Amino acid sequence: MQKGIIAIVGTTGVGKSDLGVQLAKTLQGEIINGDSMQVYKGLDIITNKIPLNEQETIPHHLMDFLEPHQEYRVTDFTKDALQIIDDIHNRQRIPIIVGGTNYYIQSLLWKNSLIEGDSLNIYEKESNIENDEILNAEPKIVYERLQKVDPVMASKWHWNDTRRVRRSLQVYLETGKPHSEWIKEQNLPEEKASSLRFPRTCIFWLYSDLEVLDHRLDARINKMIEGGLFEEINYLRNNVRTGEVKTPFGDGGFTRGIWQVIGYKEFDQYLAAVEESNDASYINELKQHGIESMKAATHRYARTQVRWIRNKLLYKCQQDSLVNILNENSSDIRMYLLDATSLETWNQEVRDKAIAIAKEFLENGTGPDPSSVNSRAKELLRPKKNMDDFEILDKWTKYQCDICTMFNDNIPRIINGESGWNQHLKSKKHKSNLKLKKQFDENYDGQFPPWFKKKKDAGSKTNV
Template identity: 25%
Template sequence: MNISFSAACKQTQPAMVNFPGGLINLIPRHRRKEKVVVVMGATGTGKSRLSIELASRFDAEVINSDKIQVYKGLDIVTNKVSEEECDGVPHHLLGFVDPTADFWAHDFVHHASAAADDITKRGRTPIIAGGSNSFIKALINDDLHFRSRYDCCLLWVDVAMPQLNSFVSARVDQMVDSGLVAEAHEFFNPAGDYGRGIRRAIGVPELDEYFRSEGRASSAAKAKLLQRGIDQIKSNSQILAARQRQNIRRLLNILRLAEPLEWRMHKLDATEVFRKRGGEAEEAWQRLVAGPSTSFVDQFLCEDKMDFAGPLILAPQALPL
């Protein structure tokens, strides 16, 4: 399904439009907004991959909007993109906040706006990518500074929950194999407080009982506690993915109902990608996600939005008698 709500026009001169009974002079504003691409999606849907591919193609830089990946540390637990995966694309707001600090939506708005301003001043395009929809809403919908400066193209990478649940579960197993447990142990809190900073990350609180069992339980008991914690990580990750999908729908409805002519929104169904393996999965990704996204962004970046300064000026003969 492709949702598109914005009409763009390449005209730069005032237009005289004929209507029955007279002329209407359409006077465009001579202020062009900068362009921003927003890549949305639940955890595990391929947002990072798509944002990097688009950035490589369109001379862009990525601004992270994941509320846990902004923190330093827990690279495996939070599934941060590696330097190799970044493929030379600059990333902003990734792993820069102290692990014990609070980082709220208004903090994100401040830093993301500054990053976007810096990127556009250097002639490049910002791509905002992440699953924290409260951050994205605070920036692109609630912040007047950002809305006055930028037009947005929103790309939603979606995957049906059965396929996404299976992928998320398998990804947790891969993360465990890569050292998730040892990494999470660094943030074990004997006081049991996991409500602040990076300790909120899925993968840390779930292993609390296992970490507490060290030196107190048998090997068999510890193994059971570890498996229970891993299962809870999988369950909570799946719950997060479902909640993120709901929040994306809610956000898109808010944007659509608020000012439908201001947004370009495109949904990319990647479910087939997750049903396939190897070369078939890659072909499906290019056909269903990367290819269409490239076309949407190319059109978005090339178009000149037409704003009209109101009220409309009507020729005298068009006025009602």
């Protein structure tokens, strides 16, 4: 077989670990953990590690080796995983990446998928006090600073889109290079042509209907509680109280390291009440609230994972596949969606299809059309973006509709992007305002007549 690689992605609780073991047994493979929480020692329940007896003697790398107070960055993962992959390939075996931390997977499969500066990923750099003060200023001030250092990115974002504006400014502050320059470099043809690390990359996306998955996730959380979830939570809490473990956040934010795992922060109030209150009823109420919060957070996380896979990972696969075809490269990457909604059909729809596809792709570089594997694949693997437009920066344009601004108390009506502008021009509201404007131009010299102002002040509809 070629020195290929298999990656298994999907939502939490969909069965990625099980499929990893099944593939490894058949393909002489070894598993590399791609979950940012499963790198921590112990804490097997809260991080949902595959139990030892279910690993079936298959080697599992990068799992269960880090202390709770330590942090593990995406750049650390990429470096360590590449060394392990090289070793696995040298032993004529197949590396199988299994995990739900999708930016880990993306940073491993592509050379330039994440912005880096000074060998540290910009999205995970240590906090800088001076930069933090700039980034935490009022949104308009942050936006004005971005306009000065990176007008291209400023033109892409609305000033009140604080998360994106701050992220773009952070890239400049931490690397000294505008965010737009990083993106331009990553979209150069020579970069795209060489971005895939492994010549044959096969990604399996395990997908389940989300409503079905929600019930499965709730049942798993109940099982986690029965299996000792609260013992692990108390272990972490006691280590913090005794000073054996230093939390890396300091201000109560659960955004780094093991502390961001779902199942700890949701019980913060409950744990505090256990320490400070003797009201059993109140404590139990907080505990039940924490359980419901954990379930709700897990549901939200599953949906976030689906969005990442569709909008980022799938798009990156399709983008690279197209570039390789155009440049006649020998490298190839494919993503296959496997329907894991029904556990009763797991063997036929997931295990057997994955084994057959992986064998053919790794041996011959061929395989079935990904959209033909099942009915969900045809729907969910459909490109969501124009594959002829690799997000060229000069197409990131803001449009202001003067017509709709006029009929909106002169509050600017801003539309982002060419496609959004075209949709706006076809909208009923815009066409209605055009009709009004034409009427006013013909009868009132383009001015608002008194009756119209009165209707606006009275809250009446402005359409005619």
